[in-house]
């Protein structure tokens with residue numbers, strides 16, 4: 537029993553996948569959070585910290601930029617706590633995610649995709665502008681606020697360590713802001729420095745192409761700016777995945793295992809599966825499945 541919806545975030549299950557492999561790989565089903573993604577954790581933590589420090593007061597409007605899931609989480613929390621919410625998103629985001637934000641009563645402003653977040657026309661830049669021009673507004677600023685990383689340190693990192701009884705040896709997560717992989721990576725390495733941490737990126741991102749990004753359809757992940765939230769010190773390797781590899785894997789998992797996951801999870805699963813050949817039988821990997829395939833059915837990937 538939970539006293540409110542926000543308190544029900546977290547404690548998602550770990551489910552074994554790739555049974556045919558000699559090593560153990562577990563998927564962390566973050567899509568079972570109440571807002572449907574891993575972003576419930578960062579959104580709730582950033583809002584809580586802002587309330588505690590007096591940066592967010594009753595009656596203020598929450599404004600942020602999001603590829604979709606952070607916007608969904610913010611809108612759900614806004615509805616639960618009584619804050620109006622405005623989300624700036626890319627036209628690339630699925631229609632399901634945009635409609636979910638609207639269903640919580642939040643406003644959505646859509647902008648054409650740009651190659652980097654630092655572009656003055658990016659949905660992030662537009663959110664900053666809107667925040668500056670909106671009196672009595674608060675911007676959690678997930679792309680630049682290191683509380684995003686701290687959220688995953690305290691919540692997801694601690695949870696995975698406990699659930700695996702400290703036996704985890706490898707950790708795989710998609711990187712967008714880098715908050716998930718850096719926060720969890722920091723926690724795990726403090727507990728056991730030999731744990732290997734992998735950030736999964738799109739092979740077309742700003743980082744992967746050394747500043748010559750190309751469009752890609754994997755949503756939510758892809759490092760397209762110099763992120764202060766990403767802590768490279770805790771990342772052993774960046775693994776780059778193509779759209780085709782990510783989508784082939786999500787089709788396989790939906791049809792053969794009953795796991796209906798989104799594109800970033802498909803990419804993470806592809807990376808973990810490829811890397812698992814290099815792992816030993818007693819190793820234990822955890823791969824983050826950040827959201828559900830139900831949010832992308834209109835993309836016809838399944």
Ligand SMILES: Cc1ncc(COP(=O)(O)O)c(C=O)c1O
Pocket residue numbers: 573574575603604605606710711712713714715716717755756757798800801826827
């Ligand atoms: C489904 C999904 N997976 C992974 C990520 C990347 O997480 P992070 O921003 O913490 O790097 C996101 C971010 O929006 C996401 O929505």
